[in-house]
Amino acid sequence: MSRILEEIRQRARESGIDPGGLDDIDVIRTGSGVLSELPGYLKDKGIQNILMITDKDTYECAGQRVEVMLKPVFAGVHLTMLKEDTKGDVLADEPSLLQVILDIQKHAPQIVLAVGSGTVHDITRYAAYTAGLSFVAVPTASSVDGFTSKGAPIIIRGEKITVQSIGPSAVFADTDILTKAPAALAAAGFGDMLGKYTSLFDWKFGSIAAGEPYMELAADLTRSALQNCVDHVGQIASRSEEGIHILTEALIQSGLAMLLCGQSHPASGAEHHVSHYWEMEYIRMGKKQLLHGAKVGAACVEISRLYQRLAAEGPDPWSYEASAGSGETGKAASVYVHWNDIASELARLPDSGTLSDLLRKVGGPASPKELGISHDLLERSMKDAHRIRMNRYTMLRANNERNREQTWSLHSASGK
Ligand SMILES: [Zn+2]
Structure with missing residues (x-):
């Protein structure tokens, strides 16, 4: 019934890894018409009272259909339609979370249903977790890899934080719905997958330079999901049933890799930190x-452009003398010592032109400029975004800390 799930569990056992991170998921169904299996799944679990979470758009494209399907079968089918903010955005912030939590208290459902894209899932995931309930994922767009992860990125007082909560107990990703989602959302899903090039590099970098925990199987699963998307970029660009199915399974597999190793390391590196930096800036400025x-x-x-430059500069800038300064010297020295391993990982990264071309093929913005990010914001984010996740040692962070220490050393040497 759940081919991806079974395959990953099997591979984990063969590699001597406890697949316990996937225990909460009963079913993952992807393909044409799979939504019709949802009532049977809920009945088998003995569910009678359901709260469904949508926003205005996802109610129209799928929520209504789910409601019509469930109402004759279950005693209680309640709906929370998430409200938009003044910019027309539905955000995973305090008002949205409270809206769902209040409805959970009012209707006392046995399970919560997320019918929507990434944000609807993040809100549902965190609210269900808070109430001690499980949730079912019904994605309406192949736009992010967060459907099957535990991390809930939520916005508290304008700051984006990621809280570990729960993964879904089931996923019904129906390509009849997903192929009808706007082209920009599929392009965004492809962009989230493309980001695995740098996240996988950063994960390996953190393990080499700072001894961060690493799991080969989770990296392999993420890499093969990424490769499958790149190999089928034409079908994804045309949003054919096959293309969207491939993209959806890749996003789900990436999420499962995160669940397997218990954190978002394989799927989120410096490129995600930069993206979170931009998001927080947009919230501060009140922009859509x-x-x-x-x-x-x-x-x-x-990030790839920066890393290619660092690869070309070689190990010398990381040498002991050059990095002599304060606290992070040991890590910079570690980069120097392990340079050959790091360089061979850097060699696996496609150059920025290749990445831009891939994004252009699916119709997505192929650079920060095309996305509307100002030069000033880009510069600031490249210098400071690593501070968003100080428990990760990415090469962006290493480079920024090294640059700061070298500036500091120069200043102290010249008595400034
Ligand atoms: Zn992402």
Whole structure:
């Protein structure tokens, strides 16, 4: 019934890895018409009272259909339609979370149903977790890889934080619905996948330079999902049933890789930190939000450009003397010592032009400029975005800390 899930569980056991991170998921169904299996799944679980979460758009494209399907079968089918903010955005912020939590208290459902794209899932995931309920994912667009992850990126007082909560108990990703989603959303999903080039590099970098935990299987699963998208970029661009199916399964597989290793390392590196930086800036400025995957794709292009430059500069800038300064010297020295390993990982990264071309093929913005990110914001984010996740040692962070220490050393040497 759930081919992807079974395959990954099997591979985990063969590699001696406990697949316990996937235990909460009963079913993952992808393909044409799979939504019709939803009532049977809920009945088998003994569910009678359901709260469905949508926004205005996702209610129209799928929510209404789900409601009509469930109402004759279940005693209680309630609906929370998430409200938009003044910019027309539905955000995973305090008002949205409270809206769902209040409806959970009012209707006392046994399960919550997320019918929508990434944000609807993040709100539902966190609200269900808070109430001690499980949730079912019904994605309406192949736009992000977060459907099957535990991390809920939420916005509290304008700051984006990611809270570990719960994964879905089931996923029904119906390509009849997903192929009808706007082209920009599929392009964004492709951008979120393309970002795995740099996230996978950063994960390996963190393990080499800072001893961060690494899981080969989770990296392999993420890499093969990424490769499958790149190999089928034409079908994804045309949003054929096959193309959207491939993209959807890749996004789900990437999410499962995160669940398997218990954190978002395989799928989120410097490109995600830069994208979060832009998002917070847009919130501060009261600007309408950009799609997550569109930001990740464009940020990946910039991170790749930086990393290619660092590869060309070689190990010398990381040498002991050059990096002599304060606290992070040890890590910079570690980059120097392990340069050969790091360089061979850097060699696997496509150059920024290739990444831009891939994004252009699916019709997405192919650079921060095309996305509307100002030069000033881009510069600031490339210098400071690593501060968003200080528990990760990305090459962006290493480079920024090294640059700061070298400036500091120069200043102290010259008595400034
Ligand atoms: Zn992402």
